[in-house]
Amino acid sequence: MARPTSATIHTDALRHNLGVIRARASGSRVMAVVKADGYGHGLERVARALEGADAFGVAALSDAERLRAAGLSQPIVLLSGFDEADDLPQLRRLNVETVVHHAAQLAMLEQAGDGDPIRCWLKIDTGMHRLGFAPDDVRDAHGRLSALAGVADDIVLMSHFASSDEFDKPQTREQLRVFAEATNGLSGARSLANSAAVFGWPGSHGDWVRPGGALYGVSAVDGKPGPEFGLQPAMTLATRLLAVNRIRKGERIGYGATWQCPEDMPVGVAAIGYGDGYPRHAPAGTPVMVNGLRANIIGRVSMDLMTIDLREQPEAKAGDPVMLWGAGLPVETVGAAAGTIGYELICSITRRVRVVED
Ligand SMILES: *Cc1c(COP(=O)(O)O)cnc(C)c1O
Numbered sequence: 001m002a003r004p005t006s007a008t009i010h011t012d013a014l015r016h017n018l019g020v021i022r023a024r025a026s027g028s029r030v031m032a033v034v035k036a037d038g039y040g041h042g043l044e045r046v047a048r049a050l051e052g053a054d055a056f057g058v059a060a061l062s063d064a065e066r067l068r069a070a071g072l073s074q075p076i077v078l079l080s081g082f083d084e085a086d087d088l089p090q091l092r093r094l095n096v097e098t099v100v101h102h103a104a105q106l107a108m109l110e111q112a113g114d115g116d117p118i119r120c121w122l123k124i125d126t127g128m129h130r131l132g133f134a135p136d137d138v139r140d141a142h143g144r145l146s147a148l149a150g151v152a153d154d155i156v157l158m159s160h161f162a163s164s165d166e167f168d169k170p171q172t173r174e175q176l177r178v179f180a181e182a183t184n185g186l187s188g189a190r191s192l193a194n195s196a197a198v199f200g201w202p203g204s205h206g207d208w209v210r211p212g213g214a215l216y217g218v219s220a221v222d223g224k225p226g227p228e229f230g231l232q233p234a235m236t237l238a239t240r241l242l243a244v245n246r247i248r249k250g251e252r253i254g255y256g257a258t259w260q261c262p263e264d265m266p267v268g269v270a271a272i273g274y275g276d277g278y279p280r281h282a283p284a285g286t287p288v289m290v291n292g293l294r295a296n297i298i299g300r301v302s303m304d305l306m307t308i309d310l311r312e313q314p315e316a317k318a319g320d321p322v323m324l325w326g327a328g329l330p331v332e333t334v335g336a337a338a339g340t341i342g343y344e345l346i347c348s349i350t351r352r353v354r355v356v357e358d
Helices: 011-024 035-039 043-049 061-069 087-094 103-112 135-146 171-183 195-200 331-337 342-347
Strands: 006-009 029-033 055-058 076-078 096-100 120-123 156-158 235-247 265-270 287-290 293-298 306-309 321-325 354-357
Touching: 011 029, 011 043, 011 195, 035 043, 035 342, 043 061, 055 061, 061 076, 061 087, 087 096, 087 103, 096 103, 103 135, 120 135, 135 171, 287 306, 287 331, 321 331, 331 342
Parallel strands: 006 354, 029 055, 055 076, 076 096, 096 120, 120 156
Antiparallel strands: 006 235, 235 265, 235 321, 265 306, 287 293, 287 321, 293 306
8 A cells, every 4th residue: 555645735826825825915026936846845846837937936946947947947046046057057957046155156257257238236245144245245245246248237236134034123224225225326126125025024025925834834933823814735644644543541652661641541543753854853733634523633743644632523444544644734834833934844754655636
């Protein structure tokens, strides 16, 4: 028997979510961020479903290569930028745009000389302190890029938010202020907003929004899962019960014997574990759905299996469906219970999980 564990990818949900984002940021173009294999949903599958997007954002040149090989002709932006001079001919061959965030990249562009103009997204560090030019260096970088024949004239000005998912925190407002000051008087399109900013910071939308998580129906906003913003989950992770066992009061369940039965009770064993990408650190009490009803994990998640408290549905039996996340159980809720975020969970599904497209 094939392992009954599958991730179903809902391409209609991807399209629906793109529509929700477009409605929220109606004055902006949408770059669909498809890094990390389309947030675990399959790069080519996601890009085909979202062919209505205005551009795709990737983190690796190899992803751009895959998109072109799949026949996709939309603009593609390399979000982490190129890192060696040999990447430049590749960018030109694949017609890929690149983020420029560091002086070393400026030097490589200058040394490479002429060639088909590459479109550059000049990244400014407005306070996240990951990638980007310091605000004081932006004018100089913009001037040097503008002077190059190998760089397209329409340089995009961009930045990234550190905490746009916290709608009442002042940091995003401060980053917007720093950005406006650093770019004042420079020509070019503006791009700042990730998913959370699409919903929480309409003043940041600019010319291009860059949603990732929201396309997949996943919210980064604590305590407000995707459906609260009108988004639909694009992934359902599901399996089946392999066994239901009656375990006696006082007995302990699983590795480390971490969970003790408070009474005689039915315990379900489901065919999923950390070998499938389900987090081992999900504690007892993490929700799952058995036959469409909420139930809780008990004991430790192991490589191939997990154990579930079935006291609420003693009739459950081997073969019954178990859903780990999807419609009715947001992956954000599971992430919160497991001490992580929905984003990490959808990116972590392993290759042995059968992927089904609907
Ligand atoms: C990943 C990424 C995004 C998308 O962020 P989400 O929170 O998934 O919407 C946008 N911009 C850049 C530069 C990124 O790296």
